[in-house]
Amino acid sequence: MSQFLVISRDDAFVDRVSEAVGGDLDHWSDPALPADPGVLFSVSRDGFRPDVVILSPDLSIADGLTIASALDAAHPEITVLLVRPVERGLPVAAMRAGIRDLVAPGIDDVEFRDLLRKAARAAADRRAAAGLQDGDGERRSTRGxxxxxxxxxxxxxxxxxxxxxxxxxxxxxxxxxxxxxxxxxxxxxxxxxxxxxxxxxxxxxxxxxxxxxxxxxxxxxxxxxxxxxxxxxxxxxxxxxxxxxxxxxxxxxxxxxxxxxxxxxxxxxxxxxxxxxxxxxxxxxxxxxxxxxxxxxxxxxxxxxxxxxxxxxxxxxxxxxxxxxxxxxxxxxxxxxxxxxxxxxxxxxxxxxxxxxxxxxxxxxxxxxxxxxxxxxxRFEPPVPKSRPTSTARHRKGAS
Ligand SMILES: Nc1ncnc2c1ncn2[C@@H]1O[C@H](COP(=O)(O)OP(=O)(O)OP(=O)(O)O)[C@@H](O)[C@H]1O
Ligand SMILES: [Mg+2]
Missing domain, CATH: 3.40.50.300 (P-loop containing nucleotide triphosphate hydrolases)
Structure with missing residues (x-):
């Protein structure tokens, strides 16, 4: 099953995402974002690795871009979505930070559900292309x-x-x-x-x-x-x-x-x-x-x-x-x-x-x-699989 992580301090937004993904959602609410994105994942359980990370509109643009870049560098298979109105310069900055899509906060519920489903599938495809198995980074035989x-x-x-x-x-x-x-x-x-x-x-x-x-x-x-x-x-x-x-x-x-x-x-x-x-x-x-x-x-x-x-x-x-x-x-x-x-x-x-x-x-x-x-x-030479992070210290402070 696909895994979703939302980074937000806005409970109403978290509820909305939770509804869209059928309740299966992890949540980071601490205003301090870790430099190591692996810490974000340990809020819930060891070995948790989201398919999709949703950045809420209440994050500052600078925080959103910083965490997206860190995620992109360490876990390029994860789909990162930024929910925020489009403003001048943002699409290019988002693209450079590895954000896969900018989502309008007013997006209709059905469309939002559909978009999250497709974002999860794109992450699964990327994992397959990189030869990574769900969650644990092991090699597996993959779809071409x-x-x-x-x-x-x-x-x-x-x-x-x-x-x-x-x-x-x-x-x-x-x-x-x-x-x-x-x-x-x-x-x-x-x-x-x-x-x-x-x-x-x-x-x-x-x-x-x-x-x-x-x-x-x-x-x-x-x-x-x-x-x-x-x-x-x-x-x-x-x-x-x-x-x-x-x-x-x-x-x-x-x-x-x-x-x-x-x-x-x-x-x-x-x-x-x-x-x-x-x-x-x-x-x-x-x-x-x-x-x-x-x-x-x-x-x-x-x-x-x-x-x-x-x-x-x-x-x-x-x-x-x-x-x-x-x-x-x-x-x-x-x-x-x-x-x-x-x-x-x-x-x-x-x-x-x-x-x-x-x-x-x-x-x-x-x-x-x-x-x-x-x-x-x-450009299509096989990607080198990422090594697993050496430290995944538990960090429950941000868990909601
Ligand atoms: N870099 C290039 N320099 C010179 N000629 C080119 C170059 N790239 C393509 N062509 C030529 O342009 C013509 C059209 O190319 P091609 O058939 O690849 O386009 P296409 O987008 O597939 O066209 P269609 O939409 O009709 O399928 C061909 O004759 C091809 O040799
Ligand atoms: Mg052709």
């Missing part, structure tokens, strides 16, 4: 990471990023990476990888494959780089038969079998993309350097947050960066409220690689765009 590459706009480089990322991951984990083409109508991964699949996503969501993972695996196409691909349907008309539930089940099946499930999507937020995002551990946003692309992405990030689709990891890729007439990186970051994690420059080699059907990272060129795409792959 589900990396969804998306953008509100077409033609910005989603397929380029998704295929190169999958090829790069397959180089470190051969036979453990699957690339799924969720651009259901006009997906072109088959062409991009020079594959001629007999079976596609249409067959992969059939009853036989949904029931038996071995059947599903036989529908994947092997690529020389060591990755498997599940290509888009042969006919755009097939999209109408594929339901969001089918996609959810498909992603779950693949994540149970492969370390990496990389998902390419079409522009915008189709039902299939939303279903994949709901299962994602990672969102990879691709943005161009033009105003419509940047503004569109800002809206997309906002709407995903409102929907509670906040992943364990978020990556922002500026692609096709053109220093002559594109927007400056800093302006893009300010509009997005998020720093760019990778900037891939415009390069003719990328276009050539698309037309040849050989991804840049497969060709192993020394091209400048290839260097930055490799940097993206390195």
């Amino acid at each position: 990471r589900v990396v969804v590459v998306l953008s509100p706009k077409g033609g910005v480089g989603k397929t380029t990023v998704a295929t190169n990322l999958a090829v790069g991951l397959a180089a470190t984990a051969p036979q453990s990476t699957v690339l799924v083409d969720l651009d259901l109508q006009f997906g072109d991964i088959a062409h991009t990888l020079q594959l001629a699949p007999e079976q596609t996503l249409t067959e992969a969501v059939s009853r036989a494959a949904a029931r038996d993972t071995m059947v599903l695996k036989s529908y994947l196409s092997a690529h020389p780089s060591g990755l498997f691909a599940l290509c888009a349907p042969h006919s755009p008309a097939d999209e109408a038969q594929i339901r969001a539930d089918d996609i959810t089940h498909l992603i779950d099946q693949l994540a149970a079998q492969y370390s990496w499930v990389v998902v390419d999507t079409d522009a915008g937020l189709s039902a299939a993309t939303l279903a994949a995002l709901d299962r994602a551990t990672d969102h990879v946003f691709v943005v161009g350097t033009d105003v419509p692309s940047v503004r569109g992405l800002r809206k997309e990030i906002d709407i995903l947050r409102q929907l509670g689709l906040v992943p364990a990891h978020r990556h922002v890729i500026i692609n096709n960066a053109d220093t002559r007439d594109g927007l400056a990186q800093q302006d893009i970051e300010t509009t997005l409220g998020h720093q760019a994690d990778v900037v891939v420059p415009f390069s003719r080699s990328v276009r050539l690689s698309t037309n040849r059907g050989v991804p840049l990272l497969q060709a192993g060129t020394r091209d400048k765009a290839g260097r930055h795409l490799r940097h993206l792959v390195r």
Whole structure:
């Protein structure tokens, strides 16, 4: 069961959170916040480790950001939420402190319950991705990471990023990476990888494959780089038969079998993309350097947050960066409220690689765009599990 910790001196707020989580709540009420966040957890019982920490509006911003940063450094798998009206500069400061979401104090009860549930699930995904077991930090066999590459706009480089990322991951984990083409109508991964699949996503969501993972695996196409691909349907008309539930089940099946499930999507937020995002551990946003692309992405990030689709990891890729007439990186970051994690420059080699059907990272060129795409792959190297805190002194002073 998910564990929640609220930091608040306001009993009415604590009651509200308690109601939203069905009463299963731990509470820190001491105005003095400990420097070691482990102390917060020992208020209740030894070994307690929350999935979600909720910072109440009665905390000062400085205290909230300090404790959030300490939690983020020591326990990045925990989802930290700050309940507070948005004010100038706060979203960026919150993001830097590792706060996953800013929640309006006036949020409706149903929405609040839903948001807390999704926050707990995101923490569970992060724990799984880090290979940590509930509560005690031991290794366990885990679900693979589900990396969804998306953008509100077409033609910005989603397929380029998704295929190169999958090829790069397959180089470190051969036979453990699957690339799924969720651009259901006009997906072109088959062409991009020079594959001629007999079976596609249409067959992969059939009853036989949904029931038996071995059947599903036989529908994947092997690529020389060591990755498997599940290509888009042969006919755009097939999209109408594929339901969001089918996609959810498909992603779950693949994540149970492969370390990496990389998902390419079409522009915008189709039902299939939303279903994949709901299962994602990672969102990879691709943005161009033009105003419509940047503004569109800002809206997309906002709407995903409102929907509670906040992943364990978020990556922002500026692609096709053109220093002559594109927007400056800093302006893009300010509009997005998020720093760019990778900037891939415009390069003719990328276009050539698309037309040849050989991804840049497969060709192993020394091209400048290839260097930055490799940097993206390195962001996904397995996280080193955190060691357990050496001291978890009991501290009941703050317990309510
Ligand atoms: N950094 C880059 N430099 C030069 N060309 C690029 C770069 N990134 C992508 N391209 C080219 O831009 C075109 C569109 O890229 P891609 O197909 O990856 O975009 P997309 O977002 O998947 O498009 P769609 O929305 O249609 O699926 C391709 O021809 C690709 O080679
Ligand atoms: Mg594409």
